[in-house]
Amino acid sequence: MERKSFEGMQCPIARSLERVGEWWSILILRDAFYGITRFDEFQKSLGIAPNMLTRRLKGLVESGLMERREYNARPPRYEYVLTKTGQDFRPVLLSLLAWGNKHFAEGAASVLIKNIKTNKIAVPVLTDQVSGEEIIASGKFKIVAGPAADDKLRQRFASGYEGTL
Amino acid sequence: MERKSFEGMQCPIARSLERVGEWWSILILRDAFYGITRFDEFQKSLGIAPNMLTRRLKGLVESGLMERREYNARPPRYEYVLTKTGQDFRPVLLSLLAWGNKHFAEGAASVLIKNIKTNKIAVPVLTDQVSGEEIIASGKFKIVAGPAADDKLRQRFASGYEGTL
Numbered sequence: 001m002e003r004k005s006f007e008g009m010q011c012p013i014a015r016s017l018e019r020v021g022e023w024w025s026i027l028i029l030r031d032a033f034y035g036i037t038r039f040d041e042f043q044k045s046l047g048i049a050p051n052m053l054t055r056r057l058k059g060l061v062e063s064g065l066m067e068r069r070e071y072n073a074r075p076p077r078y079e080y081v082l083t084k085t086g087q088d089f090r091p092v093l094l095s096l097l098a099w100g101n102k103h104f105a106e107g108a109a110s111v112l113i114k115n116i117k118t119n120k121i122a123v124p125v126l127t128d129q130v131s132g133e134e135i136i137a138s139g140k141f142k143i144v145a146g147p148a149a150d151d152k153l154r155q156r157f158a159s160g161y162e163g164t165l
Numbered sequence: 166m167e168r169k170s171f172e173g174m175q176c177p178i179a180r181s182l183e184r185v186g187e188w189w190s191i192l193i194l195r196d197a198f199y200g201i202t203r204f205d206e207f208q209k210s211l212g213i214a215p216n217m218l219t220r221r222l223k224g225l226v227e228s229g230l231m232e233r234r235e236y237n238a239r240p241p242r243y244e245y246v247l248t249k250t251g252q253d254f255r256p257v258l259l260s261l262l263a264w265g266n267k268h269f270a271e272g273a274a275s276v277l278i279k280n281i282k283t284n285k286i287a288v289p290v291l292t293d294q295v296s297g298e299e300i301i302a303s304g305k306f307k308i309v310a311g312p313a314a315d316d317k318l319r320q321r322f323a324s325g326y327e328g329t330l
Binding site: 112120121124146165 | 177178179180181182188191192195199210229250253254255256257258259260261262263264265266267268269270271273274275276277278279280281282283285286287288289290291292293294295296298299300301302304305306307308309310311312313314315318321330
């Protein structure tokens with residue numbers, strides 16, 4: 001793997017990426033949301049090599065995103081389920097889904113989000129739960145250094161990168 | 166790289182990942198949002214090897230997420246700016262940011278989103294622009310097969326993976 005560890009970085013995006021670990025991991029998380037729990041189901045769905053799948057699942061368990069549970073004692077059989085942290089990854093997956101549909105689906109989407117009551121296709125947008133306002137491109141929000149920002153990060157924001165979203 | 170191409174996959178999440186290409190690419194996109202445009206600035210910000218940065222920027226240009234523009238003719242100097250597709254990646258970045266802050270910031274965030282008018286810290290949630298309802302965990306939305314879904318995908322949804330979000 002030609003990638004540097006992002007562990008030491010302060011940025012929450014880099015930290016998040018460090019936890020997820022890999023493209024494959026994101027697709028494993030996606031399948032877990034779809035309800036897949038067992039090794040052979042993940043393998044079938046993803047067409048991934050068993051040793052790779054083992055490694056990725058192990059990584060997701062170590063990062064606290066999935067939990068390994070015994071569902072059969074003899075012979076011992078395990079299933080993999082999302083932890084609370086793993087479940088909270090849904091907005092990232094749905095944002096990827098919406099972005100993919102918007103730009104790369106060539107006019108026809110293969111997966112959509114639907115409002116159960118109205119039966120209408122949903123258009124996901126990021127909103128601020130506090131003010132109820134749309135965050136992106138509304139000119140109403142900006143990225144700022146938080147209390148734990150180090151000097152490098154404060155400097156970056158101070159030198160003009162802090163801007164409206 | 167020990168990763169299979171996701172190009173042939175129908176899933177919009179897999180397609181999106183294919184376009185972004187790499188963890189590094191996500192951090193380059195992040196820096197581009199912060200206003201960085203020049204090679205040496207990206208390099209300084211990311212601590213990435215020049216040949217790796219060249220490759221990632223090239224990939225982002227080929228995927229249509231960034232544009233390479235000459236800003237000086239003699240000597241020729243280039244800058245990298247986000248295309249519309251690249252700009253539309255913001256919700257993914259902000260969702261990663263929110264997830265990182267929630268689970269891995271150990272109580273104190275280093276980067277936050279702020280409402281400019283109220284000066285309050287924003288809590289980003291995914292909302293349906295059509296109905297105005299929160300999408301995640303509201304029990305009001307589900308993932309469904311779209312018009313372009315192939316048999317494998319339809320089968321997956323038909324066999325119980327289609328569920329509320």
